[in-house]
Amino acid sequence: MAWIRIRCRPLLVLYVALSSILGAIDASAGDADPVYRACVDQCENTGCVGAKCFQHCNFSKGNAIDGPWYLQEPLYLRWKRWDCQSDCRYECMLTREEERKELGYKPVKYYGKWPFHRVYGIQEPVSVALSVLNLAIQFHGWVSFFILVNYKLPFRPNKKVYYEYTGLWNIYAMLAMNSWFWSAVFHSRDVDFTEKLDYSSAVAVLGYSLLLAILRVFNVKDEAARVMVTAPVIAFVTTHILYLNFYQLDYGLNMKVCVVMGVLQLLLWGIWAGVSQHPSRWKLWVVVVGGGIGMLLEIFDFPPYWGLVDAHALWHATTIPLTYLWWSFVRDDSEFRTSALLKKIK
Numbered sequence: 001m002a003w004i005r006i007r008c009r010p011l012l013v014l015y016v017a018l019s020s021i022l023g024a025i026d027a028s029a030g031d032a033d034p035v036y037r038a039c040v041d042q043c044e045n046t047g048c049v050g051a052k053c054f055q056h057c058n059f060s061k062g063n064a065i066d067g068p069w070y071l072q073e074p075l076y077l078r079w080k081r082w083d084c085q086s087d088c089r090y091e092c093m094l095t096r097e098e099e100r101k102e103l104g105y106k107p108v109k110y111y112g113k114w115p116f117h118r119v120y121g122i123q124e125p126v127s128v129a130l131s132v133l134n135l136a137i138q139f140h141g142w143v144s145f146f147i148l149v150n151y152k153l154p155f156r157p158n159k160k161v162y163y164e165y166t167g168l169w170n171i172y173a174m175l176a177m178n179s180w181f182w183s184a185v186f187h188s189r190d191v192d193f194t195e196k197l198d199y200s201s202a203v204a205v206l207g208y209s210l211l212l213a214i215l216r217v218f219n220v221k222d223e224a225a226r227v228m229v230t231a232p233v234i235a236f237v238t239t240h241i242l243y244l245n246f247y248q249l250d251y252g253l254n255m256k257v258c259v260v261m262g263v264l265q266l267l268l269w270g271i272w273a274g275v276s277q278h279p280s281r282w283k284l285w286v287v288v289v290g291g292g293i294g295m296l297l298e299i300f301d302f303p304p305y306w307g308l309v310d311a312h313a314l315w316h317a318t319t320i321p322l323t324y325l326w327w328s329f330v331r332d333d334s335e336f337r338t339s340a341l342l343k344k345i346k
C-alpha cells in the first residue's frame with residue numbers, strides 16, 4: 001500500500017550514507033559510546049574483535065587516503081578498508097549490545113540505525129522479505145485489474161474501455177512496484193544511492209496517489225481539468241525529489257511532506273467513502289483505518305525484536321493485506337463505473 005507509505009524514518013537513516021563513506025560523522029547514542037569506539041579502533045588496527053577476525057582487515061597500514069592520485073591507494077584497497085570498517089562496526093555493535101543487555105540497558109541506535117542482525121549479509125532481512133511480498137501483491141493486484149478491464153468488462157463502441165481511470169491506475173501500479181523494488185534493495189544494503197532511490201520512489205508514488213485520489217474523488221474526467229490538477233501536484237513532487245537528491249536529504253522536511261500528502265489522501269478517500277455511497281466503501285474505510293495505524297507505526301519507531309523485527313518492518317507487513325484489499329476496491333470501482341455508464345446509455 002504505497003500510497004500511504006511514509007518511508008520517512010527521520011532518525012533511522014540519519015547520517016548512515018555519509019558516515020559510511022566519510023567515516024567521520026557520528027549521530028547516535030550507540031556510536032558515541034566510548035567503549036564501542038575503542039572496540040572499532042582496536043578492530044581496525046588488529047582486524048579482530050575478541051576471537052573473531054576479518055579477512056578484509058589484512059592490509060599494510062599507513063597508506064595515505066588523501067593526496068594526489070599517484071599517492072592514493074588503489075581502489076581495491078580502499079574497498080577492502082571500507083569492508084573492514086563495516087565488519088568492525090557491525091561486530092563491535094553486536095558485542096556492545098550484548099554487554100548492554102546484560103547490564104539491563106535498552107538498545108540504542110548506531111549511526112542512526114537500530115542494531116539489526118544481518119542474515120547472509122542482508123541488513124534488514126525481514127523488511128527485505130516484506131518489501132518483496134508487497135511487490136508481488138502489487139503485481140497480482142495490477143494484473144487482476146488489467147485482465148478485468150481489458151478482457152472481461154464490455155468495451156465502448158469505439159473499442160475503448162468504459163472505466164475512465166484505467167490509465168491512471170496502470171501508472172500507479174508501475175510507480176508502486178518500482179518503489180517496493182527499491183525498498184527491497186535499500187533494506188538489503190543502505191548506501192547513499194540506494195537510500196536516495198528508495199526515498200525518491202516512495203515520494204513519487206505517494207504524490208501520484210494523492211493526485212489519483214483528487215481525480216477520482218472529485219470525479220475529474222475532463223482532459224483540461226485533469227491537466228489543471230495534475231500540473232501543480234507533479235511540479236511540487238518533482239521539486240521535492242530534486243531537493244532531496246541534489247540539495248539536501250532533509251529527513252525532517254521529508255517526513256512532514258510525506259505525512260501531509262498521506263493524511264490528505266486518507267481524508268479524501270475516507271470522507272468520499274462516507275458521502276458517495278460507493279458500493280465498496282467499506283473497503284476504503286478498512287484501508288483508511290489500516291493506513292492510519294500503519295502511519296503511527298512509522299512515526300512511533302521502536303527497536304527491533306530479536307534484532308530482526310522493528311516498527312518499520314511491521315508497517316511493511318500491514319501494507320500487504322491493505323494492498324490486496326485496495327486492488328480489490330479498484331476492481332470493484334471499474335465494474336461499478338462501467339455498469340453506471342452502460343445504464344446511462346440504455
Ligand SMILES: [Zn+2]
Nearest residue numbers: 127183312316
Ligand atoms: Zn522500508
